[in-house]
Structures are given as C-alpha cells and as structure tokens.
Amino acid sequence: MFRDFGVEVPAREQNVILSPGSRPARPRYRKMKLPAISRLAHHRNVGLSKGSLALITAIVLLTCVAAAAAVVLMFRSAEANDWVNHTFDVQREARSLLNDVLSTDTACVVIC
Numbered sequence: 001m002f003r004d005f006g007v008e009v010p011a012r013e014q015n016v017i018l019s020p021g022s023r024p025a026r027p028r029y030r031k032m033k034l035p036a037i038s039r040l041a042h043h044r045n046v047g048l049s050k051g052s053l054a055l056i057t058a059i060v061l062l063t064c065v066a067a068a069a070a071v072v073l074m075f076r077s078a079e080a081n082d083w084v085n086h087t088f089d090v091q092r093e094a095r096s097l098l099n100d101v102l103s104t105d106t107a108c109v110v111i112c
Helices: 050-111
Strands: 002-010 029-035
Antiparallel strands (some): 002 029
16 A cells, blocks of 8 residues: 655654753654555546536536526627617607608798
8 A cells, every 4th residue: 555665754753851052862764655656546536526527517517508698698688779779760760751741841831
C-alpha cells in the first residue's frame, strides 16, 4: 500500500526541559512512507461519483435550456416591438388620410 520514497519528516518532539542559555537538541527524523502513484490515480480516489456527475450534467443542461429560452424570448419580444411600431405607423397614416379628406371637403365647400 505504501512505498518508501525517502522523504524525511521530524519525529514527535519530546517534552524536554532546557536550562537557560542552552539550545534544544536537533530533532530526530524518520522516513515517511507515501502512497504509490498508481494508487492515487485509481478511480475511487480521484474523480466524481456517478451521482455528482449526473447532477453537474443536469445543471449544465438546464442552464443551456434557460439560455436558449432567453434567446427565443428576446427574438419574440423584438418581433412584438416591430408589430407595435407598425400599429403606430398605420394609425399615423390613417390620421393623415382623415386630415386630407377633411381638408378636401372643406376646400370643396369654400370653392363651390
């Protein structure tokens, strides 16, 4: 399970009472065993579980669906805005036509 890679770590320090002016003893080192690289790369130690992978996939898909819906709604809103502008243009033309008809009728009454 563990291989010896020759990494040294300090051993546990012992409670030593020092006299004033003295230095603590140099700590003793022991070799620490590290897990094998092949063991670290095993799928159970690194990666995502099936449940978390499914959750992340669902979140990404829902985000894409929401973005697509926003784009569709944006185009529909632009189309609706165009129809509103068209309605205002038709009303403006109808008002202009009515003014022309009334002015023609008035002119005819004055001239005739």
